[in-house]
Amino acid sequence: MASMFSMSFDTRPLAAFVSQLRATAGPVVIARAINKTADSEKVAFSRDIAKKMALKVGVVKNAIRVERATGSRQAARVITAGARIPLIDFGARGQEPSRGRGRGVSARLPGGRGRYPHAFIATMRSGHRGVFERVPGGRRHGLPPNRSQLPIYELFGPSITRVFERLIPASDARRTETLLKNLQHEFQFALSKAS
16 A cells, blocks of 8 residues: 655745746746655655664665656655565575575564574575575475475565654655745746746
């Protein structure tokens, strides 16, 4: 399930300024300011979530996307999907490859370091690296009972969605302030181009 919020703010205090901006520079200038604000919010959310979840900022940034404003649709959305983050991204450590003789994998989760005694780290033929476990009793049909022939599944940590949702109310003031600054900057830029 995706979690998202729309860039919303009270325009009443800015009504005269926004009317002047629309008349002078048009809706494209406003859309540019909204998009800059949405991009700033993505960066701020990525930093905050990464800190709370002990993840790299880049991992969180990849899980968040921006739906951009246009001249005809003057709203932007910062969206995160409800997908869980692969366990490898939580600083997973273990013998690689374990060849069935490893001591499992440990990972740095938000609540502390977790241990997965039957897991192993592997790189697939596709180049994808992850933390995996074998399916107990799930031997592939027609193959000898060799542990290395058991099917595997990837392990995941928590989703960033819950943390994202908790941070939204605290970002309201920052978002409005950033939007106002971006509107002023875009307005001045449009005026300088016009003169």
